[in-house]
Amino acid sequence: MTKPNINPNSAVVLLSGGIDSTTTLAMAKANGYQVRTITFDYHQRHFQELAAARLLAQKFGVEDHLVFPLDLGPIGGSALTANIKVPKNRIESEMSTHIPITYVPARNTIFLAIALAWAESLGAGSIFIGANAIDYSGYPDCRPDFIDAFQNMANLGTRSGIEGARIIVNAPLIHMTKAQIIQEGVRLGVDYSLTLSCYDPDTLGRACGECDSCLIRRRGFEDARIPDPTIYCPAYREIKSK
């Protein structure tokens, strides 16, 4: 059996346009990978994310940027894809002990599966995902065990895997705190004002400041002792200035 043509220096990076995936992209580039990015267009509330991801892909000079349409609406089960209100101003203990209603069933499984298909089709030997177990806000599919299990399944379920040219799933942020991620990104020159983390941005793409994702992001900049460059919506700026 001949080995399929897999280039270990070519990578597919999952890019949502938030802090984690953007830092992951910066790390892949800094490590010399030839990078392509994939963004999932999976719910209409976040069209601002798509714009952020495209701009970031451009800034980082990636080889190709694929926007993959994936309407998870019919699947249901999440505040991010259905018409459920995103929770605001939760206290930290709530975030860490409860899987939030923003949990999208099997989301990273679906995203990684599609990235795996694209990587295999391109002959790219690496996938990068910004999954993070520390600030994961209760998502089961952001833990190291899950990434390992996906890797094992990918080895068995793809042509390249069974023919001895495995595609490696990299999750370089998995054990980092948000503050460490931000520090690493700043070191690599990431402009975080271009990234969007908010679950509920306004139409101009300004962050609400109060959803779980904004809370974790704000805390990350505080802990990193780096000024927060996030552009918040006026209502939140007013609260903050009081």
Next chain:
Amino acid sequence: MTKPNINPNSAVVLLSGGIDSTTTLAMAKANGYQVRTITFDYHQRHFQELAAARLLAQKFGVEDHLVFPLDLGPIGGSALTANIKVPKNRIESEMSTHIPITYVPARNTIFLAIALAWAESLGAGSIFIGANAIDYSGYPDCRPDFIDAFQNMANLGTRSGIEGARIIVNAPLIHMTKAQIIQEGVRLGVDYSLTLSCYDPDTLGRACGECDSCLIRRRGFEDARIPDPTIYCPAYREIKSK
């Protein structure tokens, strides 16, 4: 931690409208499951498959039938999603030792991931897939090892999995020959004239008789000693009658 509301008697069946998935549907129904079916609209060449799947779902009186749009075109890498000619009249040794160009990278991973998301959202405790290791025509993601690895990943990557209410992936055909599958289906009353296996049907949904999938299907009916009810296109009927 409270267990999530997962009903072990409720199932999601992956239905393509071919022999394997239709027999799997019949088996799930015969075993008393409350069944919902999911069909992936993943390439335009097979709109006839979508029609077959919908009709079969209706015949089996499923609770719900979801057609999930999934354009794998941008992913590339397969004769089934790109503009590559489907191979015809291959000899059996070619089919069993080479992964064919009809292989879609990570297809079952993607399909199972989306079915898993739907099952978790619905609270369905079972997924059924008609994967088959014997007549799998060289696809790596139709082997028992792959199904086991997916199960392990699903246990770790979903809310239900980590909270102790696992969603079980069933592949009841995995060790059956095509002939055994057909015999089981006939026993359960499946009308195989409604199913479509062909990779390259004509516009009326009539089978070409010559692609890998048709070859395996024809051989299955022969081996099962059951008359083949498949509706073939006129060109093939002419060859056959000579």
